[in-house]
Amino acid sequence: MSLKKAVECVRKNNKFLITSHVGLEGDALGSELAFYLLLKRLGKAARVINDDKTPYAYQFLPHNSLIEKFSAKSSGMVDYDCFAVLDCADLRRAGRARAFDAGQGAVLNIDHHVSNQRFGAVNWVEPGYSSCSEMIYRLYKELRVPFDGDSALLLYTGILTDTGSFRYSNTTGYTHRAAAELLRFNLNVPYIYNTVYGNIPLQDMKFLNNILTKMRLEETGRLAWFQVEKKTLRSKQPVFDLTDHLMNYARTIKGVEVCALFRENLGAKDEVRVNLRSQGKIDVNKIAAFFGGGGHKTASGITIKGRINQVRRQVLDKIRESL
Numbered sequence: 001m002s003l004k005k006a007v008e009c010v011r012k013n014n015k016f017l018i019t020s021h022v023g024l025e026g027d028a029l030g031s032e033l034a035f036y037l038l039l040k041r042l043g044k045a046a047r048v049i050n051d052d053k054t055p056y057a058y059q060f061l062p063h064n065s066l067i068e069k070f071s072a073k074s075s076g077m078v079d080y081d082c083f084a085v086l087d088c089a090d091l092r093r094a095g096r097a098r099a100f101d102a103g104q105g106a107v108l109n110i111d112h113h114v115s116n117q118r119f120g121a122v123n124w125v126e127p128g129y130s131s132c133s134e135m136i137y138r139l140y141k142e143l144r145v146p147f148d149g150d151s152a153l154l155l156y157t158g159i160l161t162d163t164g165s166f167r168y169s170n171t172t173g174y175t176h177r178a179a180a181e182l183l184r185f186n187l188n189v190p191y192i193y194n195t196v197y198g199n200i201p202l203q204d205m206k207f208l209n210n211i212l213t214k215m216r217l218e219e220t221g222r223l224a225w226f227q228v229e230k231k232t233l234r235s236k237q238p239v240f241d242l243t244d245h246l247m248n249y250a251r252t253i254k255g256v257e258v259c260a261l262f263r264e265n266l267g268a269k270d271e272v273r274v275n276l277r278s279q280g281k282i283d284v285n286k287i288a289a290f291f292g293g294g295g296h297k298t299a300s301g302i303t304i305k306g307r308i309n310q311v312r313r314q315v316l317d318k319i320r321e322s323l
């Protein structure tokens with residue numbers, strides 16, 4: 001589709017500024033840093049600037065330390081001719097880094113979310129890819145840039161996490177072939193897996209357990225939901241992003257078709273982050289889109305202004321309609 005235009009955009013420009021969505025995870029970071037390395041191989045200048053900081057579980061990724069934290073003060077001084085936004089369905093998801101959109105560079109939008117808003121001058125958006133990292137893998141192939149141990153580790157981690165360790169429906173033969181090629185660089189798979197999933201501090205595990213015991217089931221067990229309030233988050237201060245763990249537990253329960261997590265945003269007043277997961281029958285991207293969010297058919301998210309109880313009621317009503 002527009003892979004050709006993305007390639008052209010990479011060839012034509014020389015100074016790149018790379019960002020991704022807030023709530024950074026494996027695919028966002030893996031694709032950003034692998035794209036950075038690709039540009040370096042091509043002799044281009046590049047910087048990675050994120051609004052969020054790299055979560056604890058992903059700090060092991062090679063070159064993580066070169067990622068700069070967004071600062072409103074210095075943002076006007078960044079020089080670039082291309083603003084590359086990766087794994088980001090909507091420019092608002094880039095947080096404050098979206099301010100670069102108003103700058104001097106053309107926006108290159110590389111993403112696999114079905115809800116992508118096509119906000120770029122060049123949009124390479126293909127929901128058929130498991131992950132943005134798989135798209136960057138493709139870009140390496142297209143530009144004939146060889147992989148090395150670092151790029152392979154980054155791309156493998158991005159693919160691993162966005163496919164739920166190769167078990168979600170977005171996993172294809174192409175995904176496995178890409179992984180097989182990346183594994184040739186002697187990646188330490190148990191190490192990657194343990195660092196990403198198996199490194200939860202005991203305190204966080206207790207917190208996770210606490211939320212799990214408060215899980216609610218509705219609609220004869222087809223709908224599961226959790227609610228986490230600011231005061232709980234403040235007192236427990238989890239360092240680990242527990243979203244996937246919570247959702248995976250809920251999804252594993254026999255009969256559950258949709259699960260929802262409602263979490264008050266610590267940094268804002270009356271703002272709730274909603275994460276939705278589906279077993280496949282229900283399109284949670286549609287539900288998220290109704291409230292201004294988006295994502296994938298089986299995994300989506302929304303940030304909604306309002307009191308948590310009210311937000312929860314509205315979203316649950318919408319889910320019930322589709323069950």
Ligand SMILES: [Mn+2]
Binds near residue numbers: 027087112130131162
């Ligand atoms: Mn992704």
